[in-house]
Each structure stands twice: as C-alpha cells, then as structure tokens.
Amino acid sequence: MTIRRHLFALAAALAATAAMPLSASAQTVLKAADVHPAGYPNVVAIESLGKKLEAATNGRYKLQMFPGGVLGAEKEVVEQTQVGAIQIARISLGVLGPIVPDVNVFNMPFVFRNPAHMRMVIDGPIGDELLKKITDSPAKLVALGWMDSGSRSLYTKKAVRSIDDLKGQKIRMMGNPLFVDTMNAMGGNGISMGHTEVYAALQTGVVDGAENNPPTLFTSNQYTAGIKYYTQTHHLIIPEIFVMSKVTWDKMTPADQALVKKFSREAQMEQRALWDKSVADYTAKLKAAGIEWIEIDTKPFYDATAPVRAKYGAPYTDLIKRINDTK
Numbered sequence: 001m002t003i004r005r006h007l008f009a010l011a012a013a014l015a016a017t018a019a020m021p022l023s024a025s026a027q028t029v030l031k032a033a034d035v036h037p038a039g040y041p042n043v044v045a046i047e048s049l050g051k052k053l054e055a056a057t058n059g060r061y062k063l064q065m066f067p068g069g070v071l072g073a074e075k076e077v078v079e080q081t082q083v084g085a086i087q088i089a090r091i092s093l094g095v096l097g098p099i100v101p102d103v104n105v106f107n108m109p110f111v112f113r114n115p116a117h118m119r120m121v122i123d124g125p126i127g128d129e130l131l132k133k134i135t136d137s138p139a140k141l142v143a144l145g146w147m148d149s150g151s152r153s154l155y156t157k158k159a160v161r162s163i164d165d166l167k168g169q170k171i172r173m174m175g176n177p178l179f180v181d182t183m184n185a186m187g188g189n190g191i192s193m194g195h196t197e198v199y200a201a202l203q204t205g206v207v208d209g210a211e212n213n214p215p216t217l218f219t220s221n222q223y224t225a226g227i228k229y230y231t232q233t234h235h236l237i238i239p240e241i242f243v244m245s246k247v248t249w250d251k252m253t254p255a256d257q258a259l260v261k262k263f264s265r266e267a268q269m270e271q272r273a274l275w276d277k278s279v280a281d282y283t284a285k286l287k288a289a290g291i292e293w294i295e296i297d298t299k300p301f302y303d304a305t306a307p308v309r310a311k312y313g314a315p316y317t318d319l320i321k322r323i324n325d326t327k
C-alpha cells in the first residue's frame with residue numbers, strides 16, 4: 001500500500017513535466033494507465049495505438065504504458081486524468097457512472113442480451129452518441145473508444161447453485177451505487193472497492209466472493225484467494241472505455257486529434273480479436289486450476305434486478321428501446 005502510494009505520488013509529480021513538450025520539435029510523452037497487467041488485450045491495444053501515433057507524428061508523441069494498476073485504482077486514475085496528470089486512461093465504464101450519470105444505462109444489469117449485442121451497440125450510432133456525451137460533459141475527459149469486457153459472472157468460496165445460495169454472501173462490486181444495488185437486489189451483500197484491493201479482501205474474508213470476466217479472475221490472481229466456483233450469471237455486460245485528458249486533447253492540433261481518433265477506432269477493433277482469444281484461454285486455465293464452472297438459470301437474477309433497471313433506466317426509456325432494437 002505504502003509502496004503503491006509512493007509510486008503514485010512519484011508518477012503524479014513526473015506527470016506535470018512529462019506531458020509538456022520541451023520545444024517545438026521535442027517529444028510529448030502520453031502516460032497511459034490500466035489496472036490490468038502487461039499482455040492483457042486492453043493494454044496491448046492501447047500500446048499499439050501509441051506506436052501508430054508515434055510513427056504517424058514522426059515521434060512528436062510517444063505513449064508510455066503503466067499497466068498493473070501502478071498509477072492507482074480506476075477511481076484515482078480517472079481523477080488524475082481529469083487534471084491532466086495521466087493522459088490516457090483505460091477503465092471500465094462502471095466507474096464513470098458516478099461522474100457522467102448518462103453512461104449508467106450501459107451499466108445496468110442485463111441491459112444487453114449478450115456480449116455480441118453489446119458490441120453491435122458500441123460500434124454503432126448509440127456508441128458514438130455516448131462517447132460524445134462523455135466528451136461534452138463537464139468531466140474534462142475526451143472519450144476515444146470502447147473495448148469489450150465480455151460478461152461478468154459470480155465467483156465465490158461457497159457454491160452458488162441457485163439464487164438463494166447468494167443470500168448474505170458479501171460480494172465485491174465496482175465503485176458505483178448501481179452495482180451495489182444490483183448485488184443487493186440479487187440477495188447478496190454488495191461491497192464496493194477498487195480492483196486492486198479485491199485480492200486482499202478475499203484473502204482476509206472482508207468479502208466472500210466477487211464478480212468479473214474469466215480473464216480478470218485469472219490475471220488478477222483472485223482465483224488463488226480461496227475461490228472455488230464460477231457461477232454463470234452473466235448479470236453485467238459492461239464495456240470498457242478509454243479516455244484522454246481534455247487538458248492534453250486541447251493542446252493537440254486538429255490533425256493530431258484526428259490521428260488519435262483514427263487509431264482509437266482501430267484499437268477498439270484490435271482489442272476485440274485479442275479479447276475473444278483471451279476469454280477462451282483463461283477459461284481453460286481457470287478450469288485446469290480446479291475452479292468449478294456452474295451453469296445456472298439466469299431468469300431469477302434477471303427478475304430480481306428489475307427494480308434496478310426501473311430505477312436507473314427511468315429517464316432513458318427511448319435509449320433503452322433503441323438498445324433493445326439493435327440487432
């Protein structure tokens with residue numbers, strides 16, 4: 001913890017200077033943050049965006065990736081990006097909900113039929129509109145593109161074979177009241193914290209389980225902290241997003257901004273191919289490590305979360321209809 005804080009302070013201190021060009025011909029370093037480790041599809045796709053930008057600008061821009069959460073949890077990363085200390089943040093859309101409430105439609109339980117449906121929506125006009133809403137909001141972030149995060153299911157120390165088994169289990173959720181409401185509606189006890197804290201929380205018994213996709217469960221090592229079961233609830237299908245600090249964006253020429261936009265869209269597509277492979281690979285690895293996959297009827301979970309969709313979806317009935325109609 002202390003080391004992480006120290007690193008975080010150091011990175012923040014470096015930030016102010018690193019983002020500033022030394023002279024007209026000097027290089028601007030764009031610091032990018034991700035909680036996932038090197039090699040994770042999202043990290044690779046952003047690094048690739050950086051390489052293309054560096055080549056296309058003859059080295060005027062260079063991207064430096066800080067993976068593995070070294071620049072802090074996503075909440076802090078967003079704050080650092082808003083003030084321009086971090087230039088590019090790849091985060092879950094989940095953590096943007098408290099800052100840009102409009103995005104919560106995408107964060108609602110069972111709002112997408114499956115990950116393929118979610119992809120169609122983020123690739124099309126609704127996805128573009130939501131990026132624009134984020135950029136136009138007072139959040140000081142420019143939304144560059146989307147990524148796939150598959151679906152989130154429950155993983156626990158005690159088996160969840162029916163919705164009743166979830167009663168009273170303390171389950172870690174991402175930092176957004178919508179997710180705590182979702183878990184509570186399903187009968188568990190939702191506890192929010194940052195991704196980097198979950199491993200210790202599982203080990204010390206602060207929580208009995210959590211929920212995420214297979215690549216995250218594996219690469220975070222959480223599956224080694226007493227987790228035995230992975231129950232296929234698929235209750236959340238939340239896209240990832242990558243954003244640039246508005247402070248940085250506003251210093252770029254329109255031509256450079258256009259390059260960033262172009263390479264962002266390419267990163268969105270590149271991540272997807274890597275993602276599909278990583279879900280298959282990590283599912284196999286988790287099963288090989290002895291995690292039991294539990295198939296479960298999702299209907300009771302869908303029904304139980306109806307009040308959450310009613311609460312958060314009420315102002316967006318037209319948008320929800322358009323999402324449902326996307327085929």
Ligand code: BDP
Binds near residue numbers: 035074194216240
């Ligand atoms: C992962 C997302 C990551 C989140 C993490 C979480 O890729 O951005 O930080 O979930 O649960 O799936 O916090």
